[in-house]
Amino acid sequence: MFEIYDKKIADLKENFHFRSIKNFERKEGKYIYVAGKKLLNLSSNNYLNFADSEEITKEFLEYAGDKYTFGSASARLLTGTLPIYKELEDLICKLYNSEGTLLFNSGYHANVGINSSLADSSDVIFSDKLNHASIIDGMQLAKGKFFRYAHNDMESLERLLKRERGNYRNAIIVSESVFSMDGDIADLKTLVELKKKYNCILVLDEAHAFGVFGEKGLGVSEKLEIISEVDLLVGTFGKAIGSMGAFVTGKRVLIDYLINKARSFIFSTALPPVNIAFTKWIIEKKLPYTYEKRMRMIDLGKKMGSESHIVPYIVGENDKTVELSEILFQNGYFTLPIRPPTVPVGTSRLRLSLTADITEEDLTKLNEILKGEK
Numbered sequence: 460m461f462e463i464y465d466k467k468i469a470d471l472k473e474n475f476h477f478r479s480i481k482n483f484e485r486k487e488g489k490y491i492y493v494a495g496k497k498l499l500n501l502s503s504n505n506y507l508n509f510a511d512s513e514e515i516t517k518e519f520l521e522y523a524g525d526k527y528t529f530g531s532a533s534a535r536l537l538t539g540t541l542p543i544y545k546e547l548e549d550l551i552c553k554l555y556n557s558e559g560t561l562l563f564n565s566g567y568h569a570n571v572g573i574n575s576s577l578a579d580s581s582d583v584i585f586s587d588k589l590n591h592a593s594i595i596d597g598m599q600l601a602k603g604k605f606f607r608y609a610h611n612d613m614e615s616l617e618r619l620l621k622r623e624r625g626n627y628r629n630a631i632i633v634s635e636s637v638f639s640m641d642g643d644i645a646d647l648k649t650l651v652e653l654k655k656k657y658n659c660i661l662v663l664d665e666a667h668a669f670g671v672f673g674e675k676g677l678g679v680s681e682k683l684e685i686i687s688e689v690d691l692l693v694g695t696f697g698k699a700i701g702s703m704g705a706f707v708t709g710k711r712v713l714i715d716y717l718i719n720k721a722r723s724f725i726f727s728t729a730l731p732p733v734n735i736a737f738t739k740w741i742i743e744k745k746l747p748y749t750y751e752k753r754m755r756m757i758d759l760g761k762k763m764g765s766e767s768h769i770v771p772y773i774v775g776e777n778d779k780t781v782e783l784s785e786i787l788f789q790n791g792y793f794t795l796p797i798r799p800p801t802v803p804v805g806t807s808r809l810r811l812s813l814t815a816d817i818t819e820e821d822l823t824k825l826n827e828i829l830k831g832e833k
């Protein structure tokens with residue numbers, strides 16, 4: 460019975476696909492300690508360094524005292540909703556000037572909840588080919604049909620819309636704004652045009668842009684001034700905000716629908732109140748003072764050839780990617796090899812994610828190593 464799994468694991472190892480959990484010794488600002496080595500952490504979504512800052516933790520605990528507990532003990536629809544949840548939802552509504560907001564336990568829960576529930580058997584979803592696994596998992600659970608258009612290719616999307624839109628009652632277009640593995644940015648203006656032209660609902664996942672792009676840190680949609688055109692916008696708290704959880708904000712009717720139909724919302728214990736309070740505190744008290752830092756981080760990413768703070772270095776084969784990651788490790792950089800199924804076969808890569816305290820000088824040696832690889 461168990462030999463099947465042994466065999467599967469052996470196959471993974473043979474193809475350099477095997478994953479294991481690394482036990483880090485500690486984190487300190489932009490550095491991470493592992494196997495007795497201090498490394499520049501280029502594999503973190505802690506873009507503004509709020510997550511492992513002792514100073515931030517201390518300041519928050521001084522502010523919060525013992526007001527918030529560490530367990531909600533219930534799903535939101537049962538007894539899991541205390542005032543702090545509503546306060547955070549109201550804050551998000553105010554920032555986005557939106558009709559409604561719903562908190563989820565993570566971005567994964569949010570995307571699975573939205574994409575599994577919005578499309579009924581008469582409906583359809585059009586999804587970017589490189590959308591995150593949580594979006595794909597959601598669509599696979601949906602009763603409706605889904606089509607994947609070529610990555611950020613608006614002609615490919617329009618061809619599908621022309622061919623398929625008429626066959627369905629409701630249509631949903633879903634895209635990330637900053638793509639998590641490629642660091643490129645969706646053509647949001649055209650997405651908005653197409654959603655209007657073909658009468659679709661637009662769902663935008665700003666997981667890697669919330670807390671990074673825009674003057675207030677609301678995402679690429681803020682920067683492009685198209686927030687009001689997005690019907691449901693997803694933001695996560697586990698990345699730039701340094702906390703945990705996610706929100707969906709937009710049309711009230713869709714929020715009410717999700718409260719009733721998104722199973723990942725309904726059937727899961729709500730996040731701890733202390734965590735919700737921390738998220739709210741960061742967004743209100745810290746995020747407004749990060750604009751310059753954020754812009755410097757994005758500029759550094761652009762200098763490295765990306766459109767954002769996420770810089771992909773595509774190697775191709777799994778073994779070479781693992782090897783390069785090891786060379787960088789030996790030279791003081793922590794990067795993780797990203798392999799299929801996370802990225803398409805043949806595009807294994809190092810995903811260099813910058814955080815706000817990383818400087819150009821920090822990356823001199825890394826750039827030399829990567830140049831030598833070409």
Ligand SMILES: Cc1ncc(COP(=O)(O)O)c(C=O)c1O
Binds near residue numbers: 565567635695696
């Ligand atoms: C684009 C995107 N959406 C959603 C998620 C999931 O968010 P969370 O980590 O909060 O579950 C991720 C996580 O990496 C992501 O990259």
